[in-house]
Amino acid sequence: MVKVEHLVKRFGNTYALNDVSFEIGSGEIVGLLGPNGAGKSTAMNILTGYLSSTSGSVSVGGIDMVEEPIEAKRMIGFLPEQPPLYPEMTVDEFLNFVYDLKGCTLDRTAHLEEIVKVTKLGEVRGRLIANLSKGNKQRVGIAQALIGDPQVLIFDEPTVGLDPKQILAVRNLLRTLAKNHTVILSTHILAEVQAVCERVIIINKGKIIADERTESIVRAIEDGYRYRARICGPQKEVESALSKLGGVKSVEATGERDLDSFAFVFDSAKGVDVRKAVFNLCVQRGWPLIGMEPVGTDLESVFIKLVDEAEEPGSTAKRRVH
Amino acid sequence: MLAIYKRELRSYFKGAIGYVFLVVYLAVAAVVFAYSNLFAMSSHMTAFYTFMLLFSAIALPLLTMKSFSEEKKTKTEQLLLTAPISLPAMVFGKFLAAYTVFAAVSVFTSLYFLLLIPYTQLQVGVWLGNIVAQLLVGMVFITIGLFISSVTENQLSSAIGTIAVILGFLGIGLLNNLLPTTFFLRYVLDAISIFSRFQSFTSGYFELSSLIYYLSVSGIFLWLTIRIYDRRRYS
Numbered sequence: 347m348v349k350v351e352h353l354v355k356r357f358g359n360t361y362a363l364n365d366v367s368f369e370i371g372s373g374e375i376v377g378l379l380g381p382n383g384a385g386k387s388t389a390m391n392i393l394t395g396y397l398s399s400t401s402g403s404v405s406v407g408g409i410d411m412v413e414e415p416i417e418a419k420r421m422i423g424f425l426p427e428q429p430p431l432y433p434e435m436t437v438d439e440f441l442n443f444v445y446d447l448k449g450c451t452l453d454r455t456a457h458l459e460e461i462v463k464v465t466k467l468g469e470v471r472g473r474l475i476a477n478l479s480k481g482n483k484q485r486v487g488i489a490q491a492l493i494g495d496p497q498v499l500i501f502d503e504p505t506v507g508l509d510p511k512q513i514l515a516v517r518n519l520l521r522t523l524a525k526n527h528t529v530i531l532s533t534h535i536l537a538e539v540q541a542v543c544e545r546v547i548i549i550n551k552g553k554i555i556a557d558e559r560t561e562s563i564v565r566a567i568e569d570g571y572r573y574r575a576r577i578c579g580p581q582k583e584v585e586s587a588l589s590k591l592g593g594v595k596s597v598e599a600t601g602e603r604d605l606d607s608f609a610f611v612f613d614s615a616k617g618v619d620v621r622k623a624v625f626n627l628c629v630q631r632g633w634p635l636i637g638m639e640p641v642g643t644d645l646e647s648v649f650i651k652l653v654d655e656a657e658e659p660g661s662t663a664k665r666r667v668h
Numbered sequence: 669m670l671a672i673y674k675r676e677l678r679s680y681f682k683g684a685i686g687y688v689f690l691v692v693y694l695a696v697a698a699v700v701f702a703y704s705n706l707f708a709m710s711s712h713m714t715a716f717y718t719f720m721l722l723f724s725a726i727a728l729p730l731l732t733m734k735s736f737s738e739e740k741k742t743k744t745e746q747l748l749l750t751a752p753i754s755l756p757a758m759v760f761g762k763f764l765a766a767y768t769v770f771a772a773v774s775v776f777t778s779l780y781f782l783l784l785i786p787y788t789q790l791q792v793g794v795w796l797g798n799i800v801a802q803l804l805v806g807m808v809f810i811t812i813g814l815f816i817s818s819v820t821e822n823q824l825s826s827a828i829g830t831i832a833v834i835l836g837f838l839g840i841g842l843l844n845n846l847l848p849t850t851f852f853l854r855y856v857l858d859a860i861s862i863f864s865r866f867q868s869f870t871s872g873y874f875e876l877s878s879l880i881y882y883l884s885v886s887g888i889f890l891w892l893t894i895r896i897y898d899r900r901r902y903s
Contacts (some may be wrong), residue, residue, distance in 0.1 A: 394750040398901040420752040432675075434682040446671030447751045490747065614901035 347372045347528045348393065348498055353402035355388050355552075362388040364525070364552040370545075372497075375524040377543035377560070378532040385552040386532040387427055390502045393530070394424040406498055420448070423496040427503050429487025433473055433476035437467055440475060441493065448494040457493070465489040465519065481512035488519065499523060505538060517542050548652060557651045571614050574641045575624060578607045579633030585610065588617040591627060593618035607636055669753065672761030673768075680731070680769055689730050690773055696723055697777035705781075711788040713781065717798045717870055720777070721863075724770075724806055725838060729830035731766040732813025733823045736893070740821050749901075755894045763814055763890060770806045775799060792870040801869035804882035808862060809834055811889035818896045837862045 348370040355363040363385045370376050378386045392459055393404055395411050396416065402413040409418040427565040432440060441458050450457065465485045475486060484504065491499055504520065505513045520542050523529060533539060539546045539560060545628055546563050548556040554561060577584050581599050588597045588610060595613040602609040614620040622636060628635040679829050680686030697720060704715040739745040740861040777798045784790060809893040820826040842861030858864050862885070865878040 391746075396746055396750050396901070400902075416752045416754060419750055422750070424746070424750045426743060426746045426750075430742075430744040432679070432744055433742075434679060435675075439678075442673055443675050444747070444751075446674070447748070447753065449671075449752060615866045 347374075347407055348530065348651070349403075349405045350389075350393070351403050353389070353392060353404065354400045355385075355392060355397070356400045361552045363392070366402070366549070366552070366554055368547055368554065368557060370528060370530060372528055373524075373526075374545060375520070375529040375543050376531075377469075377539035377546045378530060378549060379534065379536065379539050379546050380532075380549035384534075384549045386534075386549055388552075389549065390424075390500055390530070390532055391426075394422055394500055395419050396426075398423075412663055420494070421497050423491030423499045424506060425487045425491045425499075425501045427506070429483055430488055430490075431475045431483060433474065435508065436474055437478070437489075438471045440486065441489060443451075444490045444493045450494040452495065457495070460487050461492050464492065464522070466515075481508050481515070483620055484508060484512070484516065486515070496527075498528045498530070501529070503532055503534075505533070505535070518603075520545055550652075571619075572611065572641050573614065573621065574609060574611050574637075574639055575635065576604070576607045576609050576637040577628060577633050579637055581608045584608065584633060587627060587631065588612055588624065591620065591623050593620040593623060607634075611641065669757035669761040669766075671749070672753075672826060673764050676735070676762050676765030677768060678702075680765070685734065686769060689727060689769065693727055693773050694725075694777065695778065696720075696727075699804075701777070701780045705784065711781075711784050711790065713791075713794055713798050715872055717802060719804065720774075721805055721866060722773075722838070724802070724809055725834040726831055728770060728806060728809040729813050729816075729827040729834075731769055732810055732830060733819050733827040734817070735762045735766065735814050736818040737820045737823055737826045749897070752820055755897050759814065759893050759897070763810060766810045766814070767807060770810060771803055774802045774806060778802070791872065794870070797869045797872040797874060800874070801866050802839055804869070804879065805862060805866055808837075808882055808889070809885045811886040811893075812837075815889045815896070817894045818893045 350369070351367050353363050353366040354361065366385075366389060378389060380386050388397065392399050393406075393411075395404075395415050398412070404418075406418045406421045409421065411418045434445075435443065438458075441461070442454075445454060445458060462471060465488055467482070467485055467489055470482055475483065478486065488501070488504065491501070505516050508516060517538070520529060520531065524542075531538075531542070541622070543560050546556070546558060546560050547554055548563075585597055585599045588594055589612075593615050595615050597610060597612040600609045600611055612624075614622070624638065625635060680689075695715075700716055700719045700723075704719070705711065724825070736745070740747065749755075755800060781790060781795055809830075812833050813826075816829040817826045820829060838861075840857050841861035844854055844857045844861060844864070847857070859881075862882075865875075865881055868875050868878055
């Protein structure tokens, strides 16, 4: 449905995108993940025809964005990072304007009614956009993207700046939309990708460093996990017992003490879940285990891990098990 | 294009700008008409139309200052530029909206001269010539305003920039009179001056070359605006 080939975007001497290629099939829901400044927004702006690329090509539904921009744009609904809203218009006026702007041929009343229903904007239809809450503005932004029933929906950081309740609502909406659209969304929140996307493309410094199914990337991250545990027991003894446990690669007593418990950080070997063994050890020795949690699952650690892997001699530059 | 035209036209009257423009334009026209024609008991049109031309140079940037600069600032241009419409349609829709407001008020103020009918013989040719001249010069001013708006991100600098460019164009015509008639440059400057072209219309002559001149200058500025947007995609 969306095909991106050898996309390069240069701003002066810096590369915002450096040879990015991917293909997204019909009905897929894909997350573009990366830290701020990784090139996510640039990629989305090029996909939607807002920016042009320095080289490379983008096609949507087989239509080339450069050769037939109007036809290609007709297939895309886009929600930019900052929703493009005219504050002096009411929600209804704005949606009608977008309907006209896109030259939509669907039945106006029924189509807009449907969109208002899906995006739950019924109560604020007659209100000025300037007076809406941030969450509602975001909904209007999503609503305008849906007008004309485009097959591909591109959302740039759709949950940024929303409160937790609104985030959940937007994620649910995305999942509903994904049933009959191809959806590409960008985010820098790993949990968001896990919650919504089937596939994830990770971008760092303008390059794709991973392109995989979400579950495999989560597994890859969890492989060789690092854990942090709090155990009530003599520090030295616990440390040496943990280090002798099969599957534990290294143990470190952090020296943190809270009443009679000590904190330990340990790495497990690849493919082994040592949590049960640690639990059993504590039971046998009579050391109450009062907490154990994985550490280093935040995006930063994922990047470090993936970048390290990509730079390892002999490894291919990109992970691609997808 | 129609969608953008309608939205722009409405947005003028959603805020204050449209009303401010209309009220000030009508008020200034009324005062100028009162002094140059009613109190002076004169049916000459030159004073009135020359003043209104100069006034348009300052008033029209009010209509165009927001056109593109505001969209850039609020990022709403992303909506327009990713919508399935062409760049010329977007620029032309905005142009038509500003032009509609100007043309309506300009033609309306010209109707003041009908008040003189009971007292004097109205020179219909000169009158129509002046109306056409105002409409053509206004068109050039608006296209200059749109172009400047497309290269600025702030309404104020857009308005001031536009006024400066328009006054520069008018200045060419005025300074030109100081040059000796034998000087070749004078003919060149005369040919590109908005002001001297204007004068031929106001005497009631309908010059095809002047019509083409105004249409071309407007066309060039609209084209430049489109180019600015086209280029920006590559920046």
